[in-house]
Amino acid sequence: xxxxxxxxxxxxxxxxxxxxxxxxxxxxxxxxxxxxxxxxxxxxxxxxxxxxxxxxxxxxxxxxxxxxxxxxxxxxxxxxxxxxxxxxxxxxxxxxxxxxxxxxxxxxxxxxxxxxxxxxxxxxxxxxxxxxxxxxxxxxxxxxxxxxxxxxxxxxxxxxxxxxxxxxxxxxxxxxxxxxxxxxxxxxxxxxxxxxxxxxxxxxxxxxxxxxxxxxxxxxxxxxxxxxxxxxxxxxxxxxxxxxxxxxxxxxxx
Amino acid sequence: xxxxxxxxxxxxxxxxxxxxxxxxxxxxxxxxxxxxxxxxxxxxxxxxxxxxxxxxxxxxxxxxxxxxxxxxxxxxxxxxxxxxxxxxxxxxxxxxxxxxxxxxxxxxxxxxxxxxxxxxxxxxxxxxxxxxxxxxxxxxxxxxxxxxxxxxxxxxxxxxxxxxxxxxxxxxxxxxxxxxxxxxxxxxxxxxxxxxxxxxxxxxxxxxxxxxxxxxxxxxxxxxxxxxxxxxxxxxxxxxxxxxxxxxxxxxxx
DNA sequence: GAGTGGTCTAGACCACACG
DNA sequence: GTGTGGTCTAGACCACTCA
Numbered sequence: 153x154x155x156x157x158x159x160x161x162x163x164x165x166x167x168x169x170x171x172x173x174x175x176x177x178x179x180x181x182x183x184x185x186x187x188x189x190x191x192x193x194x195x196x197x198x199x200x201x202x203x204x205x206x207x208x209x210x211x212x213x214x215x216x217x218x219x220x221x222x223x224x225x226x227x228x229x230x231x232x233x234x235x236x237x238x239x240x241x242x243x244x245x246x247x248x249x250x251x252x253x254x255x256x257x258x259x260x261x262x263x264x265x266x267x268x269x270x271x272x273x274x275x276x277x278x279x280x281x282x283x284x285x286x287x288x289x290x291x292x293x294x295x296x297x298x299x300x301x302x303x304x305x306x307x308x309x310x311x312x313x314x315x316x317x318x319x320x321x322x323x324x325x326x327x328x329x330x331x332x333x334x335x336x337x338x339x340x341x342x343x344x345x346x347x348x349x350x351x352x353x354x355x356x357x358x359x360x361x362x363x364x365x366x367x368x369x370x371x372x373x374x375x376x377x378x379x380x381x382x383x384x385x386x387x388x389x390x391x392x393x394x395x396x397x398x399x400x401x402x403x404x405x406x
Numbered sequence: 407x408x409x410x411x412x413x414x415x416x417x418x419x420x421x422x423x424x425x426x427x428x429x430x431x432x433x434x435x436x437x438x439x440x441x442x443x444x445x446x447x448x449x450x451x452x453x454x455x456x457x458x459x460x461x462x463x464x465x466x467x468x469x470x471x472x473x474x475x476x477x478x479x480x481x482x483x484x485x486x487x488x489x490x491x492x493x494x495x496x497x498x499x500x501x502x503x504x505x506x507x508x509x510x511x512x513x514x515x516x517x518x519x520x521x522x523x524x525x526x527x528x529x530x531x532x533x534x535x536x537x538x539x540x541x542x543x544x545x546x547x548x549x550x551x552x553x554x555x556x557x558x559x560x561x562x563x564x565x566x567x568x569x570x571x572x573x574x575x576x577x578x579x580x581x582x583x584x585x586x587x588x589x590x591x592x593x594x595x596x597x598x599x600x601x602x603x604x605x606x607x608x609x610x611x612x613x614x615x616x617x618x619x620x621x622x623x624x625x626x627x628x629x630x631x632x633x634x635x636x637x638x639x640x641x642x643x644x645x646x647x648x649x650x651x652x653x654x655x656x657x658x659x660x
Numbered sequence: 661g662a663g664t665g666g667t668c669t670a671g672a673c674c675a676c677a678c679g
Numbered sequence: 680g681t682g683t684g685g686t687c688t689a690g691a692c693c694a695c696t697c698a
Contacts, residue, residue: 162693164667167608189683200669205684210595210609221684222677231592238642335642337591338485339611339635341464353685354421355464357593357611381593388492388589388642416674418686443664454688459665475665476696607666 165199169207172197177216177227187217187225213357215382221353234284234291234379236361237389238335243365244282244296244375245322251294253318254349255281261297268364268374271299278306280318283349284377291384293349294377302372303328325373331366337386338362346378357381419453423461426451431470431481441471441479467611469636475607488538488545488633490615491643492589497619498536498550498629499576505548507572508603509535515551522618522628525553532560534572537603538631545638547603548631556626557582579627585620591640592616600632611635 173193187193194204208225211217218228244251261269261277271277280296298321300307305324311317340360347354358378365373379386427447441447448458462479465471472482498505515523515531525531534550552575554561559578565571594614601608612632619627633640 166667170609191683200671202670203668206667208684213593213595213611215592219684220677221675222682224683233590336487336639337613337642338469338639339467339593339613341467355424357467359591359593385590385592388591420686445664454690456689457687460686462665473665474696475694476663478664 166203166206166210169197169199169204170210173207174211174216177211181227183227183229185227187227189224212382218382228382231383231385232286232291233385233387234286235389236335236386238333238363241330241332243322243325243328243330244280244294244373245319245325250286251282251284253280253282253315253322255314256318256321257313258300261299265297265374265376268362269297269299269371271301276300278303278321280321282318289383290350290380292377292379293346294375296373296375298325298373302367328372329367331369333363333365335364336362339381340378342378350378350380352380352382359384359386361386420457420460420464423451423453423458424464427461428465428470431465435481437481437483439481441481443478466636472636482636485637485639486540486545487639487641488540489643490589490640492587492617495584495586497576497579497582497584498534498548498627499573499579504540505536505538507534507536507569507576509568510572510575511567512554515553519551519628519630522616523551523553523625525555529553529555532557532575534575536572543637544604544634546631546633547600548629550627550629552579552627556621582621582626585623587617587619589618590616593635594632596632604632604634606634606636613638613640615640 181187188196190201190204190208194201197204208217208219212219212228215228215231217225219225242249245253257279258276259279260274261271261279265277266272269277276299278298278300280294280298282294282296283290284292284294298306303324305327306321309317309320309324311320338360340358342350342352342354342356342358344354346358347356350356350358359381361375361377361379363375363377364371365375435441442450444455444458444462448455451458462471462473466473466482469482469485471479473479496503499507511533512530513533514528515525515533519531520526523531530553532552532554534552536548536550537544538546538548552560557578559581560575563571563574563578565574592614594612596604596606596608596610596612598608600612601610604610604612613635615629615631615633617629617631618625619629
């Protein structure tokens, strides 16, 4: 039985496709350009559409492509750097904070938050919704949890739920001392509500940044921020005095 | 034509499946337990295998499941926290560094590294391969690039390629002053070589941590470390003096 | 060799954006 | 309406692990 293929290591088709298309993106396409549609591409490469899609999914995961239903597949710009350095010792909502408050309501905390904060499961927690928009694009959605016990003054806020209340809560936070914070980054998939804020489909890959804020020796608040993994690169500020520059990002003229 | 479904918002099947299975994992399964195989699960839920797989892929992405060809699908333990705090102002290979050197060779640097380092594209770069293993599991694979221009003493190293040479290069690094470093985290997919070190298939989702080391006001070295996104949570050390504890992680007795 | 997850096919229909 | 990507099906074969 002669084998038809000479390859001793049969690389999956979608993997090979990904390489080929990836190289084509570098050489034959410019940022923002629209690719042929999936059916056409599949036909051109002689594979089933599902296989072609597997390759495109990988490229999208790597931030090389952007796909939108009803529109098409475009070449993505380089990922934007988003500074999440923990060196800024300040509460959320401090002056210069680019996040936009969206809403605030009191609610029972999810289990994960209860664990991180060491509060009672039934205790109500002030939950502030914020989003981060850069260059007109939604970049991240955050839920900030502040147990009533941490900042008793919050009970006095009379604004109903909504942006006004969110602002009040954040303003109240600034009055307190911040001892420190710690941070963790992991991969996740967007919940339905986050996906909506981020203009993505539910399940889209996101980088989940969990921050704990400490005051008086205990965790006083927790923030869970989900960043679009396709468009973002999280940066942690330089320890030295060197200015960081992402050269590929510079060109934007045409 | 009456619609058969009453749902006004037809949630995708795989999304619903993911929720159902996710809840089942919490209530009916223990860590390490083997799930029924994909064909059986698909039959039980009355969906095609491809649809079932879409749900499992999501759960694997979130670190809830672990799938291995020829073996089966098991319930994954909670992600392990891996400290990548930039506050440790030291070169790679410093005492206490848990990374294991694997190899070292001189080679032309990839384009991305050339950009980060501001070296000539044709200049040879010392490339050190290291891996990080925790609790017997491969966690991350790293490529550390040191241009000859940064550390001239490296030319004097006579060890051929291999672990010995890697150790010599790292040892030489310690003699130099480290001005600072900066770090970025983004989502990527494992290249074939990294996948092999990480015991995963090529294309597996990884967290790519890029670190630049500065000395004498310029970037002297770059490290590109790829962490298994399914099993890792990257942590950035506390700014305060509070000890962080990942409760689920503590138990390891048996 | 039996059983597992991984790849691939060739279709179909759906939800969405846009003209 | 037309065209796009997103979902879903019912098969098939392959690569791998393990007894």
